[in-house]
Amino acid sequence: MDNNKTTYNRRSFLKASVLSGGGMLLTVSWLSSFKSADKVEALNLPEQWASLNGYIHITPDNKVKLICPNPEFGQNVMTSLPMMLAEELDVDWKNVTVEMGPHDHAKLGAQFTGGSNSVRMYWKPLREAGAAARQMLREAAAQTWNVPVSEVMTKAGVLSHSSGKSAKYGDMASKAATVPVPKDLKLKAPKDFTIVRKPTKNVEAHKIVSGQPLFGLDYHVDGMLIAMIQHPPAFGMKLKSFDAVQTLKMPGVKDVFSLKLYEDGFEQGGFDTRTFNELLVVVGNTTWEVMNARKKLVANWEPAGDVKDTMAGRGGKREVIVPGGLESTTSQLEKMQEYAKKPAQQLRKDGDPETAFRNAAQVIERTYNAPFLAHNCMEPMNFFAHVTEEKALLAGPLQAPGWTEPTLVKLLGLPADKIEIQMTRMGGGFGRRAYGHYLSEAALISRKVKAPVKLMYTREDDMTYGIYRPMYTATYRAALDSDKNLIAFHVKGGGIPEHAIHANRFPAGAVDNYLAEGWQIASNITIGAFRAPRSNFNAAAEQSFLDEVAEAAGKDPIEFRLELLKKAKENPVGKNNEYDADRYAGVLQLVRKKSNWGKPGNEKYSRGVAAYFCHNSYAAHVVDIVTRDGEPYVEQVFSAMDCGIVVNPDAATNMVQGAVVDGIGNAFYGALTHRDGAAQQTNFSNYRMIRINEAPKRIEVHFVQNDLDPTGLGEPPFPPVFGAVANALYKNKGRRFYNQPFQPDFKNNLRDS
Amino acid sequence: MTTLSLKINGKTKKVDVDPSTPLLWVLRDHLDMRGTKFGCGVAACGACTVHLDGNAVRSCQLPVSAVGRSSVTTIEGLSEKGDHPVQKAWIEHDVAQCGYCQSGQIMSAAALLIARPNPSDADIETHMSGNICRCGTYMRIREAVRSAAKK
Numbered sequence: 001m002d003n004n005k006t007t008y009n010r011r012s013f014l015k016a017s018v019l020s021g022g023g024m025l026l027t028v029s030w031l032s033s034f035k036s037a038d039k040v041e042a043l044n045l046p047e048q049w050a051s052l053n054g055y056i057h058i059t060p061d062n063k064v065k066l067i068c069p070n071p072e073f074g075q076n077v078m079t080s081l082p083m084m085l086a087e088e089l090d091v092d093w094k095n096v097t098v099e100m101g102p103h104d105h106a107k108l109g110a111q112f113t114g115g116s117n118s119v120r121m122y123w124k125p126l127r128e129a130g131a132a133a134r135q136m137l138r139e140a141a142a143q144t145w146n147v148p149v150s151e152v153m154t155k156a157g158v159l160s161h162s163s164g165k166s167a168k169y170g171d172m173a174s175k176a177a178t179v180p181v182p183k184d185l186k187l188k189a190p191k192d193f194t195i196v197r198k199p200t201k202n203v204e205a206h207k208i209v210s211g212q213p214l215f216g217l218d219y220h221v222d223g224m225l226i227a228m229i230q231h232p233p234a235f236g237m238k239l240k241s242f243d244a245v246q247t248l249k250m251p252g253v254k255d256v257f258s259l260k261l262y263e264d265g266f267e268q269g270g271f272d273t274r275t276f277n278e279l280l281v282v283v284g285n286t287t288w289e290v291m292n293a294r295k296k297l298v299a300n301w302e303p304a305g306d307v308k309d310t311m312a313g314r315g316g317k318r319e320v321i322v323p324g325g326l327e328s329t330t331s332q333l334e335k336m337q338e339y340a341k342k343p344a345q346q347l348r349k350d351g352d353p354e355t356a357f358r359n360a361a362q363v364i365e366r367t368y369n370a371p372f373l374a375h376n377c378m379e380p381m382n383f384f385a386h387v388t389e390e391k392a393l394l395a396g397p398l399q400a401p402g403w404t405e406p407t408l409v410k411l412l413g414l415p416a417d418k419i420e421i422q423m424t425r426m427g428g429g430f431g432r433r434a435y436g437h438y439l440s441e442a443a444l445i446s447r448k449v450k451a452p453v454k455l456m457y458t459r460e461d462d463m464t465y466g467i468y469r470p471m472y473t474a475t476y477r478a479a480l481d482s483d484k485n486l487i488a489f490h491v492k493g494g495g496i497p498e499h500a501i502h503a504n505r506f507p508a509g510a511v512d513n514y515l516a517e518g519w520q521i522a523s524n525i526t527i528g529a530f531r532a533p534r535s536n537f538n539a540a541a542e543q544s545f546l547d548e549v550a551e552a553a554g555k556d557p558i559e560f561r562l563e564l565l566k567k568a569k570e571n572p573v574g575k576n577n578e579y580d581a582d583r584y585a586g587v588l589q590l591v592r593k594k595s596n597w598g599k600p601g602n603e604k605y606s607r608g609v610a611a612y613f614c615h616n617s618y619a620a621h622v623v624d625i626v627t628r629d630g631e632p633y634v635e636q637v638f639s640a641m642d643c644g645i646v647v648n649p650d651a652a653t654n655m656v657q658g659a660v661v662d663g664i665g666n667a668f669y670g671a672l673t674h675r676d677g678a679a680q681q682t683n684f685s686n687y688r689m690i691r692i693n694e695a696p697k698r699i700e701v702h703f704v705q706n707d708l709d710p711t712g713l714g715e716p717p718f719p720p721v722f723g724a725v726a727n728a729l730y731k732n733k734g735r736r737f738y739n740q741p742f743q744p745d746f747k748n749n750l751r752d753s
Numbered sequence: 754m755t756t757l758s759l760k761i762n763g764k765t766k767k768v769d770v771d772p773s774t775p776l777l778w779v780l781r782d783h784l785d786m787r788g789t790k791f792g793c794g795v796a797a798c799g800a801c802t803v804h805l806d807g808n809a810v811r812s813c814q815l816p817v818s819a820v821g822r823s824s825v826t827t828i829e830g831l832s833e834k835g836d837h838p839v840q841k842a843w844i845e846h847d848v849a850q851c852g853y854c855q856s857g858q859i860m861s862a863a864a865l866l867i868a869r870p871n872p873s874d875a876d877i878e879t880h881m882s883g884n885i886c887r888c889g890t891y892m893r894i895r896e897a898v899r900s901a902a903k904k
Contacts, residue, residue: 202849208852209855210829210840378853379790459795650847655850661890661891685795692884692891
């Protein structure tokens with residue numbers, strides 16, 4: 001497998017400088033390229049990743065401050081990334097403090113949180129940064145003591161020599177900053193790790209539990225105004241006119257105006273998605289005053305009609321028509337059924353699937369559907385902006401400041417070095433905060449009112465705005481011969497406005513005759529990356545389908561998958577198979593063992609299994625359902641993961657458990673539906689979220705032990721949860737579940753257990 | 754505008770606000786206490802949970818005029834150094850992911866332990882089910898509440 005390797009083409013330069021007041025600041029800068037098979041596929045990532053930097057500050061009083069380059073949204077990078085630095089620097093973790101870095105594209109590189117890439121992309125550079133600093137400290141000590149550098153040892157922030165000499169890092173830091181930066185660095189072997197692989201508490205934990213104002217919504221400066229946007233009541237509508245007379249009479253109101261976000265012809269990047277371009281804005285002194293004043297707006301809306309957007313792209317700009325009209329879920333479903341019958345784009349073909357299906361002893365065909373989902377980050381979208389003629393300061397929750405900055409440059413007409421974006425802790429992200437429209441909106445509002453402004457979305461604004469997980473469907477067909485062997489596999493997937501098919505993933509490569517096709521229907525309902533984009537539907541549908549095929553073949557579902565994976569390894573079909581069959585099989589074997597699959601003792605449970613590979617890691621779950629108060633309840637889950645080296649085991653376990661809960665919640669309840677263009681779910685009172693009494697009693701997480709370079713965990717455990725839940729529901733209810741969310745269908749009992 | 758005198762975290766605070774303003778926004782916008790979070794505005798998520806005379810209430814739906822002489826406790830006042838048994842248990846069990854809902858979770862848990870120092874698992878589920886954690890840290894929340902109850 002070579003298509004998911006990370007390669008750093010390093011043309012490196014390192015800089016060290018003496019901190020004012022003594023000490024050492026090591027700036028390590030690499031120009032690196034980051035290549036991966038799923039680069040553009042996953043989140044439309046730029047092909048060329050920018051230069052990457054690490055910051056290490058050591059002061060004479062032996063304090064070590066490490067800078068986290070990537071935004072934090074709960075994946076715990078503020079702990080895991082500095083752990084990698086500290087490992088090679090060889091310091092006592094107790095003496096380390098961590099700070100979120102500034103947004104500095106030139107010095108700190110991509111600074112992008114998404115695609116489960118933070119740990120993966122920083123693994124090598126941050127350890128090299130730590131190793132370089134340690135080497136320079138040893139050099140400084142060798143010069144001071146007049147001994148060969150090879151004889152200078154380090155341990156937990158202390159330099160020593162066999163003669164008895166010793167010094168703390170802080171004592172040598174100023175001198176070390178003058179030492180030439182080493183060219184060759186030897187990194188620790190995994191067996192020598194003392195910080196990496198050790199369960200380490202969240203460095204922000206105390207701040208979180210004591211309610212410190214860490215989040216964007218907590219950001220405050222004196223004289224700051226509050227802004228809210230009234231967006232149209234439905235997708236496909238736009239502002240026609242408004243009357244602000246009553247609003248302006250309300251206490252605390254400063255201004256009411258409409259504002260255009262992008263001028264005609266504005267070239268949108270992949271993450272400039274916005275649902276509404278004409279903004280109706282209310283600005284005032286306090287949140288409650290603005291909320292009340294906004295209710296007094298008299299706004300007239302009209303159909304937006306077809307809208308022409310200009311998209312920037314590598315092949316030059318192109319025009320895209322966003323269709324007008326007020327869509328409803330029922331008509332969307334009908335339209336999808338109609339499109340599913342039409343010819344689609346062929347994404348991959350192996351062998352001769354047509355003939356194989358024609359000659360099959362048995363053909364199984366099933367269709368799966370899933371609705372739009374809202375991200376529902378607990379902290380609604382918001383951003384602070386203070387824009388003047390000369391410069392702009394922005395602060396708030398954002399996954400990819402480096403992608404929004406160029407947009408601000410264009411919108412504000414300011415050079416990038418006059419735009420400062422501060423990355424606050426995010427109250428969740430899940431992909432939603434990769435889309436910086438709310439930051440651009442805040443910036444334009446601040447410029448208009450000539451004051452520092454906090455733009456905030458209410459929950460209703462946030463949930464009804466769009467940028468949802470797309471609405472998906474897929475029809476799967478499997479052909480079995482008379483010996484019940486799987487001889488052909490066909491998937492035809494569609495979606496509004498895009499399909500979910502990953503044509504080169506399992507079971508591609510394991511079936512002689514294979515066909516993958518895709519189609520899509522344009523829509524004015526905007527979509528965005530949602531925790532494991534596309535995979536989150538694929539794993540649900542495909543893993544549920546494979547369960548049914550295994551049953552038809554008379555095989556245990558794990559054994560059935562393992563046989564296919566054996567074939568994919570020993571005799572792979574076709575090219576570009578994205579997964580490593582051994583690692584895929586590895587998580588299935590591990591979850592089989594840990595869950596006592598197929599062994600006595602689990603009779604009380606309806607068990608379902610599923611596995612998936614995405615975002616460079618492998619995941620398998622066994623979900624155990626019981627009937628509680630007449631409804632299926634996931635009581636326990638066993639999870640097996642292969643993400644290579646587990647940097648921080650406790651946090652990794654937390655992440656997997658959270659993904660399992662999120663998966664159960666969305667599989668059972670998640671749905672954003674529309675009627676005449678309007679979102680029918682507007683708040684947590686009618687968008688059902690999983691709660692503590694619905695969460696499993698136990699989620700046991702196991703990791704495959706190996707020394708492979710680490711990959712991410714934010715996304716990979718999430719998608720197969722849906723499939724495992726569906727398969728366990730089948731055992732519980734005696735019938736298959738094809739349409740998400742599942743819970744509304746529980747009452748339609750055929751054979752209740 | 755009305756001038757109100759509020760007892761918050763053991764201190765008396767005077768605010769000059771529209772009496773219909775929810776306590777949440779008085780705390781956040783007028784008193785610079787932003788540990789209490791806004792999540793939904795309709796008392797459906799629990800992010801804004803504070804104590805009113807030791808009981809958990811959703812401050813987004815409580816008009817400040819209704820507070821009267823009751824004592825308000827917020828996350829900032831739960832303990833002086835962030836070392837209330839519930840806060841310590843939250844750190845011990847490494848509960849938080851994004852952390853945004855956790856002030857509300859902690860305030861709900863602390864109120865539960867005032868009312869029932871030894872809660873059953875069913876008590877924990879019932880009492881904590883008004884607090885959404887989008888990151889799904891519920892198992893750890895349960896463990897942390899159980900462990901705080903033993904302290």
